[in-house]
Amino acid sequence: MKPTVILVPGGFPKASESIFQAIRKALAETECEVLVLEKARWRDLESNAEGITSKILVGKSAGGRFVVEYQMRHKDAKALVLLAAAVKAKEQIREIKIPVLIIHGTADRVVPIENSRELARQFENSRLVEVQGADHNYKGKEQETARIIAEWIREVA
Numbered sequence: 783m784k785p786t787v788i789l790v791p792g793g794f795p796k797a798s799e800s801i802f803q804a805i806r807k808a809l810a811e812t813e814c815e816v817l818v819l820e821k822a823r824w825r826d827l828e829s830n831a832e833g834i835t836s837k838i839l840v841g842k843s844a845g846g847r848f849v850v851e852y853q854m855r856h857k858d859a860k861a862l863v864l865l866a867a868a869v870k871a872k873e874q875i876r877e878i879k880i881p882v883l884i885i886h887g888t889a890d891r892v893v894p895i896e897n898s899r900e901l902a903r904q905f906e907n908s909r910l911v912e913v914q915g916a917d918h919n920y921k922g923k924e925q926e927t928a929r930i931i932a933e934w935i936r937e938v939a
Contacts, residue, residue, distance in 0.1 A: 783835070784813050784814045784815070784836070784939060785838045785860050785935075785939055786816070786836065786838075787815070787838045787935065788817045788819065788827070788830060788834075788837055788838070788839050788840065789816065789817065789818045789840045789842075789845075790819050790839065790841040790842070790849055791818075791820075791822050791845050792822055792843025792844040792845050792846075792868070793843065795820060795822065797843075797919050798842045798843075800919065800920070800921065800924050801865065801919060801924050801927060802818055802842075803924075804920075804924035804925055804928035805840065805927075805931055808925075808928035808929055809928075809931075809935065811932070812935060812936055812939065814838075817830060822843075822845045822848055824851070824852075827839075827848050827852055831856070831858075831859075837858070837859050837860060838859060838860050838861045838938070838939070839853065839861075839862050840863040840865065840931070841867060842865040843865070843866050843867065843868050843892070843893060843918065844868045845865075845867075846864040846865065846866070846867025846868060847868055847869045849862055849864070850869050850875060853878055853880070854875070854878065860880060860938065860939070861881040861882065861883070861935070861938045862881075863882075863884075863885070863931055863934070863935075864883070864884045864901065865920070865927070866885070866886050866887060866893045866898070867884065867901065869897070869901060871900040871901050871903070872904075876905070876906060878906070879907060881907050881908075881909075881938045882901075882907060882908040883909050883930075884898045884901055884908055884910045884911070885931070886899075886910070886911075886916075887912075887913045887917050887920060888915060889916060889917045890916070890917055891917065891918065895912065913926060913927055
């Protein structure tokens with residue numbers, strides 16, 4: 783069974799549209815169903831994820847915090863993808879054993895790239911990809927970033 787990929791935007795959902803559109807296009811070949819949440823709200827993630835037995839959660843910026851918190855509470859996602867995630871590295875995230883792909887642009891001025899580097903050290907099963915020249919919204923790097931995500935999802939799905 784192919785997993786459902788749930789895309790969770792950050793605090794400004796419009797800023798996620800371009801990268802999420804590229805991810806949807808890249809995932810079309812994987813036969814994964816893709817669900818895009820309109821807003822980064824906890825209740826939206828919980829209600830949409832409920833009942834989906836095989837899921838991969840993708841969180842951008844503040845949406846990354848929601849997917850990490852969701853997994854810490856529910857422990858039912860197959861994998862996580864964090865895009866410039868506004869997540870503080872805490873001891874508790876070591877409890878997350880599933881694969882975690884962390885992607886961060888080297889030109890991000892909103893969330894420091896060191897945040898993702900620290901997260902990569904904290905998660906037990908993570909891979910960090912730094913996208914050269916990408917800003918917080920991956921402008922101009924959407925296809926490259928989406929291709930990385932789609933290839934990784936093929937590996938873990």
